[in-house]
Amino acid sequence: MNRIPSKIKFINPPGVNFPGGKTVHRAGWVMITPDKVIENACLEVENGLITGVYGASSGRNTHGQDTIDHGPGVIMPPLVNAHLHLELSALKNSLCFDKGFAAWVQQLLEKREAVGQAALVKGAKKAAQELFEDGIGYIGEISTLGFTRTIVQSLDLSGIWFQEFLGSALPDIGLENKNFLSFSLAGHAPHTTDPLLLQAAKKKTRTLGLPFSIHLAESDVESEFIAGKEGEWGKFLISRGIETSLWPIGSKTPVQYLDDLGVLDSSTLAVHLLNTVPLDLDILARTNTKVCLCPRSNMNLHKKLPDISKMLEKKLAPALGTDSLASCDSLGIFDEMAFVRRNYPNVNPVQVLSMATINGAKALGIEHFAGTLEKGKKSAFIYVDLNIGNKSNIIESLTTHEI
Ligand SMILES: [Zn+2]
Structure with a gap:
């Protein structure tokens, strides 16, 4: 490359x-x-x-x-990377993609633990510095462990730093709507996070005028679970003692599920959208939900790509992200654009540049000063x-x- x-x-x-x-x-x-x-x-x-x-x-x-x-x-x-996880940068080139998504998640958790906090911080700092060298000034950083907040602040990057949450408790952190760098919340995904918690987090960010981000319609496991099929994910949650009998799942897609929960609106940023049906795209358009795509990560982890042409037809204006260095070989948006051009020959290059700039700014709610x-x-x-x-x-x- x-x-x-x-x-x-x-x-x-x-x-x-x-x-x-x-x-x-x-x-x-x-x-x-x-x-x-x-x-x-x-x-x-x-x-x-x-x-x-x-x-x-x-x-x-x-x-x-x-x-x-x-x-x-x-x-x-400056380019916008609307979805990345700096805190996983130390795991670059250390995970295998060939055994499927579930095996990748398992490896990720084990390696993150094994690498240790000091190496994770060092890797995140180096990757964050390289964003400037790649022409990226605006980011949608997703953090589970929390330590990238000070890194992003110290480098004068702009955009949104999202504290991601899973399970059933909201993190107790200060949320601020600042001029150039805001702090907000991100739900992990529909199948990993209690629906009441997703609604509570969305309500909190909406009240503060902040964007809310969530991985959506990424994996087959997620779609099966939300459709109400007895699958490996349901068994996993039961084995962890997580009670899902009151979750309003069944006979719906992940997009329809979040719409029913009232989580989709113009300040929600839905990331991935690999497993969608035409009705899903209509819902995203009707609710003016923002969309971010990470095609290189999708190809590595799921061996398939989102339908960008259909999204453009529905006026969804997707932004671009890279996901983390655990699933993608760089955090560069020039790299992501080149991948899109190679794999989507029918998408107009002007549209691709818009995805990397103004669409990204709109996805993060910062288009009044960026993009x-x-x-x-x-x-x-x-x-x-x-x-x-x-x-x-x-x-x-x-x-x-x-x-
Ligand atoms: Zn992600």
């Missing part, structure tokens, strides 16, 4: 306030949005906000004396060093790694 970080320069980390003063940044191209890319253009910023974008075609001088000229490449929004370089948004951006003279070739290169 051709990694491109050496060609990426981060201009202003997105998690901090910038000093005031007007600055003008020029490049061969400025990508305001994936479908609005301007040649020989300048981005004006002041007091930490974008105040304007203009190209030479407007008649204005793009080579002013105080202009910072970055080169022939592209100034574009595009439109006037009024935060002046965090990246410069990708490439030398290409035509707009569609730029989009092609950015989404296929050929730079």
Whole structure:
């Protein structure tokens, strides 16, 4: 895989306030949005906000004396990884995918225990630092153990840090709705978490105006259990003494189940959606639920992929995530885009770039300051060093790694 970080320069980390003063940044191209890319253009910023974008075609001088000229490449929004688990980074390349999902989960729990806290912290710090090198400034970090909260804060990353919960007790942590980095809750999945707990967590995050995230419709085991079939998962829960006789499961899909629980709305981020029927996509569209896909992780763990074309048809605007380094070989969104291009030849590359930027920002509820370089948004951006003279070739290169 051709990694491109050496060609990426981060201009202003997105998690901090910038000093005031007007600055003008020029490049061969400025990508305001994936479908609005301007040649020989300048981005004006002041007091930490974008105040304007203009190209030479407007008649204005793009080579002013105080202009910072970055080169022939592209100034574009930082990418969004809307679903990752930094705390599993130390497990990179140590798990086997060939024996199925249940065996992978078992290995994950054993190896996480065996590796120990110090190695997990070290791995998470290194992976978090590499996000900047991959052009990622905004994240939806899912944490079960809790220690990545301070790591994310210390690196000036922006987005949402989610405390994930399983079983039957809500974590007692401070939730805050901050400007650039918020702290919220994530349910693990419909088949692993008590429905009353999912409802309580959703209510809490809704009251605070925070997004709520959950893995949804990922595994066959989950679908079987929610459909009410006596399967391995039901037996497992009984063996753990978990009482599920009052759970409102049976004759429904995981998406329909969460809809019945009242958990789906415009601030819920549903992750994966591998096992869906057409009605599920209609429910997600009707409730305006946000969607995040992790196709590389899905292929490794489940040997199948979500139906992106159908989702786009239903106007679901999926975001991209990577899941963790325990199920994917990088946390890079350029890598994820390249995988999508290879496996979904019919999806328009402009759509793929939208998935990596504005769709991700909407998925995390931060589109008011992130996801595009439109006037009024935060002046965090990246410069990708490439030398290409035509707009569609730029989009092609950015989404296929050929730079
Ligand atoms: Zn995940």
